[in-house]
Structure formats: structure tokens, C-alpha cells
Amino acid sequence: MHKKKKTILTLILVIVSFSVIFSGCIQQEKKQQKEEKTLSLQQLINNAQPGDTIYLLSQTYTGTIVIDKPLKLIGEDKHTTIIDGDYGETVIHIIADGVTVTNLTVRNSGGHLGNSGIKIESDDNLIKDCLIYRTKTGIYIDNTEDNSISNCFFRTNSEGIYFKETSKNIVDNCQFCHNAFGIHTEKSSRLTIKDSYVHTNGIGVYSVDTSDSEITHSSVSDNNQDGGGIWFYNCKNFDIYDCNIDHNGAGVKLIKSDSKISYCNLHRNMYHTIKVKNSENTVIQNCDIRNSYRTAIIVKESNCNLNNNNIVGNTLYALKYESDSCNARENWWGSITGPSYINSIFGDRISFKKLSLKIFPWNIKPYENAGSTWDTKQVFTKLEVVSERFKPIEFDETDTDDDGCPDWWEEKWDYNPLVSDNHKSLDPDNDGLNNIEECYTDSYGSDPFYKDIFLEVDWLECKNPSVTNKPPDDLIEKIKDNFKKHEINLHVDVGNLGGGEEIQYYNGLKTSDLRDLYWEYFLHNDLDNPRKGIFHYALVLNDIEELYADYGGFVFFGWDNLDTIMLDAQKNQEWFKDIKRGKIIVGGIMHELGHTLGLLINDHDGIDNDETSEILRQSFWEYRNYKSCMNYRYTFYSLDYSDGTHGRNDYNDWKNLDLTFFKNTHFNLPSK
Numbered sequence: 001m002h003k004k005k006k007t008i009l010t011l012i013l014v015i016v017s018f019s020v021i022f023s024g025c026i027q028q029e030k031k032q033q034k035e036e037k038t039l040s041l042q043q044l045i046n047n048a049q050p051g052d053t054i055y056l057l058s059q060t061y062t063g064t065i066v067i068d069k070p071l072k073l074i075g076e077d078k079h080t081t082i083i084d085g086d087y088g089e090t091v092i093h094i095i096a097d098g099v100t101v102t103n104l105t106v107r108n109s110g111g112h113l114g115n116s117g118i119k120i121e122s123d124d125n126l127i128k129d130c131l132i133y134r135t136k137t138g139i140y141i142d143n144t145e146d147n148s149i150s151n152c153f154f155r156t157n158s159e160g161i162y163f164k165e166t167s168k169n170i171v172d173n174c175q176f177c178h179n180a181f182g183i184h185t186e187k188s189s190r191l192t193i194k195d196s197y198v199h200t201n202g203i204g205v206y207s208v209d210t211s212d213s214e215i216t217h218s219s220v221s222d223n224n225q226d227g228g229g230i231w232f233y234n235c236k237n238f239d240i241y242d243c244n245i246d247h248n249g250a251g252v253k254l255i256k257s258d259s260k261i262s263y264c265n266l267h268r269n270m271y272h273t274i275k276v277k278n279s280e281n282t283v284i285q286n287c288d289i290r291n292s293y294r295t296a297i298i299v300k301e302s303n304c305n306l307n308n309n310n311i312v313g314n315t316l317y318a319l320k321y322e323s324d325s326c327n328a329r330e331n332w333w334g335s336i337t338g339p340s341y342i343n344s345i346f347g348d349r350i351s352f353k354k355l356s357l358k359i360f361p362w363n364i365k366p367y368e369n370a371g372s373t374w375d376t377k378q379v380f381t382k383l384e385v386v387s388e389r390f391k392p393i394e395f396d397e398t399d400t401d402d403d404g405c406p407d408w409w410e411e412k413w414d415y416n417p418l419v420s421d422n423h424k425s426l427d428p429d430n431d432g433l434n435n436i437e438e439c440y441t442d443s444y445g446s447d448p449f450y451k452d453i454f455l456e457v458d459w460l461e462c463k464n465p466s467v468t469n470k471p472p473d474d475l476i477e478k479i480k481d482n483f484k485k486h487e488i489n490l491h492v493d494v495g496n497l498g499g500g501e502e503i504q505y506y507n508g509l510k511t512s513d514l515r516d517l518y519w520e521y522f523l524h525n526d527l528d529n530p531r532k533g534i535f536h537y538a539l540v541l542n543d544i545e546e547l548y549a550d551y552g553g554f555v556f557f558g559w560d561n562l563d564t565i566m567l568d569a570q571k572n573q574e575w576f577k578d579i580k581r582g583k584i585i586v587g588g589i590m591h592e593l594g595h596t597l598g599l600l601i602n603d604h605d606g607i608d609n610d611e612t613s614e615i616l617r618q619s620f621w622e623y624r625n626y627k628s629c630m631n632y633r634y635t636f637y638s639l640d641y642s643d644g645t646h647g648r649n650d651y652n653d654w655k656n657l658d659l660t661f662f663k664n665t666h667f668n669l670p671s672k
């Protein structure tokens, strides 16, 4: 009976006219039941006439389709009408103008560059009320215009939407979370992003060579502590208006980009709130910029107008200024006496290397109309994403009780091979690896009752053959010893565990290339690669393209969680000439690994604080007891985290490690 009901539910209805009502056409239903037995979804599309509507009931359609005529594809239920691409190149390929796809789920594209959930290569299409997950690119819009993406949810994609060489497209009422990039744009113009919520991604909005576009009434919040937020490279007239940009690693980063940021709230961002570099015409007006964990605004070699803002309560600086010309008049700095210079006794501090900064007159009270007028939590609700393997890890050996772990492994660790255990949920040592994963890594020395951390390291070949980016064995042993003292086995794979490898020399890497290296050299383009969720991943690199090379290292989302370390060995070597390259590499890895283990900027003011390494700065002295590689002062020296026993302002990193963070990443505001 149940089976019969299911058969009826899973039939496909091809309704040739809009006016035909679904429930009233029994005859047609019978006819279509017959059709369903013989026709695939692609054949139904092939048989349809331009302008037809195809209704899809709740079922999973496996395979990829091409839509080559104007059609409407409407799912019965967004969550249970599923088109599963089964890792094919493009799940839904739209090549005709005027196509509508609504109310269904698209998942499982291939993992290669250019693979996607929906690829649009035509104009005037509408994607509405869809759920898109597990793709290389959720929606790939290639060289077209006038497309609209509305009320869709993008999660666990390498990127939600990629606009490449497009114009006049709209994203509205969408939510993006747990994607390496929420929205990615390149060589595009006249893009509107509105009423959308972008959270818990590696980078919320990443734009290159994009112009005459806008982000309005959206929240870009709680994205990666090392980056996150909105990044613009070479963008012109890309304006941000009436947005909430809260608690990201970098709120807004403008590199060679002219942007106007107005009437926005930018609260509690972590590393910096706004960074402007090599930009000609930046305008920051009527914003409320508050409570940055480090510095609010950094201006380097740029012209900018910074006026009518409230810039208050920022931990290090309200403004760090290394530029020729900046008009920062008419701002409220938190005090009637204006900004402070040495200590934040009255207003927020500013720091400048050039005297051309114009700050007087400042405002003597807060601007009441500065900032957005709405609250993220009242407008948007975070949609939940459960971190779970889509395809379980399976073993070939005998598993008498069919509980996922073979008999020999259960016997080895005193589990009963005749009584089913819930190994998928068992993690007795709380190292983030369930017993299935412990079993998978048994040959690497995994122990279900002793904490294990796995790290795969790939390194880029150097142009100069006498230099290597491979981390030296003796220093790897040293950091392993440090973990061992705290009863954790660190397993580093530089080829010895079948993963680590040298990547052929490549000149001019961009930020988006780093993510693609993760897909190619860590996942090996396989969305079900068992190493995902077991190993952390490190890329040791050099020769990053200058435009993108403003950090020496950072952690990023290779895919859906904060599990990937990037270290620019070359850049660090230039900055720290007296330190051996091997020590730079291993020290950098240890530091960034700490972030993937949940040590974040907002946990302790000594973590990722630029001032702790500068002797003339207050933080240098304030956090001198924080003897941790998470402290920039000690990063390349200690190769260890702190245990909190060194006195005032020290922090117990070891006690606060969260071994599950790399597969269950979230950036919630600490309660204080």
C-alpha cells in the first residue's frame, strides 16, 4: 500500500497549458503515469513545447538535464522534489532564454572547476524558491544578462552563485551559508544584491573587476574570522547601502576598488572592519562603526572621504592611516574632544604616518541617522546546516553486526562485534572523529580513546629549485611533541599518509585559486572524499599575485567549514629575513592550525593582534605573557600554544581547543 502511494506521488505531470488545474485532471494523470515509466525528465523536456509548464512531484530525479526552450519547471515541494546531478558536470543547464525553475532542490554537481548545480548561458531566466547544495558552483551565470535569483537557499557549495561576465542580474531574498564563497562575481556589471543574508561562509561576497553594482538591505555577518565579509578587487562603483556587516574577520575589504559604503552598521568585526588599499575614490558616510575587536578602519595609499560616521568603541584603533589624502572631517569619535592618539582616554584612537589627514572639525555628539535602521535577527533567521557525510564511509571487511565497523576493529578496541553500536555518533575521546572515521584512519595510527588530529600538507614547488616549501621533518616532530604533551596525537601527512604532495609551480595565484587548489589537491574533485572531515588541510605557497597578497597566511573555507590553512612562505620570508624558511612554514602552520581548532580573534585580545609584535605599542607589553604562537610576537619562535600559566593577560589555548570546530564551524558572538 505504501509502495503504491509512493508510486502515485512520484509521477511526473506534464501540463501543457497554464490553465489546467493539477487536481482536476485524473485522465491526464493516468496518461502521464504511463509516460513516466518510459520518459526521463530530459525526454519530457524534449517533448514539451516552448512556453509549457512541467510540474515535478516529490521524488528524486537522478541525472543532469539541459533546458533548451522557454519552459517552467515547478517542483511540488522545495525539499523533496530533488534533482540530483549524481556528480555530473552541470545538473541543470539552461541554454534558452525565458526559463523558470522554482520550488525544488538541486544537488550533487561534479567537483571539477566549472561544474555547477545550475548553469545559465541565456538571458531573462528566473530561479526562485530553490535549495541548492553540494555543488562546485551553485548557480553559474556565464556571460548573460537579466537573470533573477530569488528566495533561494545556498549551502555547502564551493560558491553559492558565480556571476562571470554578466550584466543586469538580481539576487534577492536569498540566504547563503557554509559556502567557501557566498557570492562570487567577476567582470560583471549592474548586479543588484538585496534583502539577502550571507553568514557562516569563508568569504561572504567576493568580487573582482565588477562595476556599477550594489548591495542593499542585506546582512553579511558572522563570516570567517580570517577574512569573511565583503572583498572587492578592482571594482568600480560597487556600492553598499543600508546593510548590516557584523562580526566578520574583515567587514569590507576594498583593494583598488571605488565603493561607497553608506547607512550601514558595521559592528564587532574582528581583524579589521574596513580596509581600503590602493583605491582612488572611497566614500564611507553615515555609517555606525562600532566595537571592532581590533582596528575599525585601515586606509593605505588611498584617497577617501570618511564623513558623518559614528566610529566608537573599537579595541585598537578607530582609524589607521597610511595615505596621502583623506578627508575624515565631521565624524563622531566617541568624545567631545575628538579622537585620541596614544591611549583611548576620551575618543577612539587614531594612528597616522602622514600628516595629510584632515579630521577637524569633528562632531561633538553621535549622528542619530548614521547606520542602518534594522536588526539582522529581526529580519532574518539563520537556516540550520547539519554537518554530516552524504555518503557514509564503508569497509569491505566482515561486519557481523552490520554497525559500520568491521569485526577486527571492534575486537581491537573492545567493542562487541556481535552487538550493533552507533559508531557514527560515538566519539568517546571527543576529538571530532567518530568511530567510523577512527576506523578509517586505523592504519595511520588513530585511537578511538585518544585524541587525534590529522593534517594534510601540500606545498607549491618553488621557482628556485634550491628552495622548498615542504615543512622540515625535525620541526614537524617538534610540534607533534608539543601536542603529545597535551595528550593529542598530531598526524602530519607530507606524503607519508598518502595525501601530502608537491604542487607544480604556478605563478600568480589569486584568492579564488586557493579554494580551487583545495578541490583539486585535497578533495581530488570528489565530494565524497573520506578525508574531508577527517583531515585539516594546509597549502604552503609562494608567488601569490600582488593584488591578492596582503596577508602572509590565513585560514579559509576550502568548502563548507574552516578547515584550510594558507601560508605564503615567500611573503613571510621577505618580512622575516632572519628566520629560516622551515621555521616560518611550521610556525605559520601551527598558528593557523590553532584557528581551525577554534582559537579565534574574539576569544582573546592577544590573538592576531598586529600591535603585539611592535615594541613601541601598548599591546606589545600588555600581551607579553601570552607565550603562544597565536601571538604574532611569538609565532615563528614558540611553535607552541600557551597553557595560560605565564601571568597576567596570558590565555590557556590548550584548554580552549575545540577539535570539532574544523567540521562544525560557526562564528557566534561570544557572550560578554
Ligand SMILES: [Ca+2]
Residues within 6 Å of the ligand: 399, 400, 401, 402, 403, 404, 405, 406, 407, 410, 417
Ligand atoms: Ca561491526
Ligand SMILES: [Ca+2]
Residues within 6 Å of the ligand: 401, 403, 410, 415, 416, 417, 418, 419, 420, 421
Ligand atoms: Ca558492534
Ligand SMILES: [Ca+2]
Residues within 6 Å of the ligand: 426, 427, 428, 429, 430, 431, 432, 433, 434, 435, 438, 448
Ligand atoms: Ca574520536
Ligand SMILES: [Ca+2]
Residues within 6 Å of the ligand: 429, 431, 433, 438, 446, 447, 448, 449, 450, 451, 452
Ligand atoms: Ca582518536
